[in-house]
Amino acid sequence: MKKYILILFTLIGTNLQAQSLDTFFKEADAFFKNNVKNGKVAYADIHKNPDALNALLANAEKISVKESDAKNYQAFWINAYNLxxxxxIIDNYPTNSPLDNKGFFDKTTYSLAGKQITLNDxxxxxxxxxxxxxxFHFVLVCGAVGCPPLISKAYLPSTLDTQLExxxxxxxxGSFLKVKKNKVSASKIMEWYKEDFTMNGTTEIDFINKYRTEKVSDKAKLSYFExxxxLNKQ
Known part of the structure; x- marks a missing residue:
């Protein structure tokens, strides 16, 4: 009997976790649709009425998601980062840049999925x-114009790979690259995280050509623009 009770409680707990995660994704999707347009965020409006954002993050605090459940895990943490x-930004509003706020990425902590964690973490x-x-570098949005644009929807486990692509x-x-003949100027992201774009013996140009419609020369000279x-505000 004890064995069956334990199984029952495990199933109930798993179901509640799934419901909580599904609720988080639905509410996050609604929040982004209401507050993001053309990659820009309505910070002033959110600052006037932060209830939806605060409720979302309160829900995120209670989420339980495992690394082995890769799609749910990745989708949750991408959305949690962007939120x-x-x-x-809202806690320091008005502000002109995330960098104007000391410790924005490496000191300020958020209560997410049972952890006290920074954005860098x-x-x-x-x-x-x-x-x-x-x-990941194209979906984690740091609150600045130089970041890839924030989309007006949540990242979902069922569509995550399509969204990442x-x-x-x-x-x-688009704006990540500036190409002129055999000269390619890339966002600093590609310089800061060079190891991510050159894994498995590939070059940065290889990575670029994997996704670029108009290919660049293998001999192209690569530099980085500032x-x-x-702030990526509306």
């Missing part, structure tokens, strides 16, 4: 080293 960036401990996917292609074929840290 926490917005929360960090999410990116550099929970995502990049565990999954080694350079596409789409955002990477959008960046590589990052625009101005």
């Amino acid at each position: 926490s960036v917005i929360k960090g 999410i990116e550099h401990k929970l995502l990049r080293p565990k999954f080694k996917d350079p596409r 789409a955002q990477t292609k959008k960046a590589i074929n 990052y625009n840290w101005n």
Whole structure:
């Protein structure tokens, strides 16, 4: 009897966790749709009425998600990162840049999935080293114009790979690169995280050509343009 009771409680707990995670994704999707347009965030409006954001993050605090459940795990932490960036901006609003706020990425902590965690921890401990996917750089949005654009929807486990591909292609074929004949100037992201774009013996140009419609020469000279840290506000 005890064995069956234990199984029952395990099933109930698993079901409640799934419901909580599904609720988080639905509410996050609604929040992004209401507050993000063309990659820009309505910080002023959110600052006036932060209830939806605070409720979302309160829900995120209770989420339980395992690394072995890779799609749910990645989708949760990508959304949690982007929401926490917005929360960090709102808590310091008005502000002109995330860098204007000391410790924005490496000192300020958020209560997420039972952890007290910084933005850098999410990116550099929970995502990049565990999954080694350079596409994360095109969906984790740091609150600045130089970042890839924030989409007006949540990242969902069922569509995650498609969304990662789409955002990477959008960046590589858009403002992430400046191409002139055999000269390629890339966002500083590609310099800061060179190891992510040159895994398994590939070059940065190889990575670019994997996603770029108009290919660049293998002999192209690569440089990096300065990052625009101005706030990505509407």
